[in-house]
Amino acid sequence: MxxxxxxxxxxxxxxxEARLARDVLEHLEGPKGVLAVERDGHRADAVPAEIGRxxxxxxxxxxxxxxxxxxxxPDVVTTTTAAGILGVSRPTLMKMIEEGTxxxxxxxxxHRLRACDVFDALRARRARExxxxxxxxxxxxxxx
Numbered sequence: 001m002x003x004x005x006x007x008x009x010x011x012x013x014x015x016x017e018a019r020l021a022r023d024v025l026e027h028l029e030g031p032k033g034v035l036a037v038e039r040d041g042h043r044a045d046a047v048p049a050e051i052g053r054x055x056x057x058x059x060x061x062x063x064x065x066x067x068x069x070x071x072x073x074p075d076v077v078t079t080t081t082a083a084g085i086l087g088v089s090r091p092t093l094m095k096m097i098e099e100g101t102x103x104x105x106x107x108x109x110x111h112r113l114r115a116c117d118v119f120d121a122l123r124a125r126r127a128r129e130x131x132x133x134x135x136x137x138x139x140x141x142x143x144x
Contacts, residue, residue, distance in 0.1 A: 013062050021062040028056060073115045079104075082113045086122055096121075 013021075028035070035047040035055055047055065061068045073085070082102075083093040097104045097111055102121045104111045 013065075018062055018065055021059040025056065025059050025063055075115055076112050077115050077118060079111050079113070082118045085118050086125070 035052045037044045037047060046052070058068050058070070073081070077085070079090055079093055079097075083090045086093065088096075093102070094111070096102045097113075102113065103117050104113045106112070
């Protein structure tokens with residue numbers, strides 16, 4: 001049985017629950033996997049796809065015995081928060097804003113960014129990194 005630590009929202013998962021998470025993930029394999037909620041014996045609508053993906057990520061980490069931290073991000077973030085999400089320094093983020101690589105607006109003298117723009121930039125950077133890595137693997141394979 002999972003244990004919730006007093007005064008926090010940290011949940012400790014047992015080995016049995018990790019195995020159950022793996023079982024659920026196996027049933028969700030492929031494009032047809034859907035999560036649904038059942039209450040009082042009545043099945044509700046399917047969980048929205050975005051929440052389903054989040055829950056699958058949580059289950060995946062649980063199944064591996066890892067740690068999951070879930071937090072929320074406001075719709076508009078500071079440059080410090082955006083830089084942290086992107087994994088870049090604040091000066092690098094400011095350069096990105098100046099170059100127009102990422103959209104920002106000013107509130108007084110401070111720049112603010114929409115969280116969705118920050119996450120879009122993060123996804124785009126990860127896609128570029130994956131493409132570069134795939135190209136590197138392809139070049140390495142050509143040498144054989």
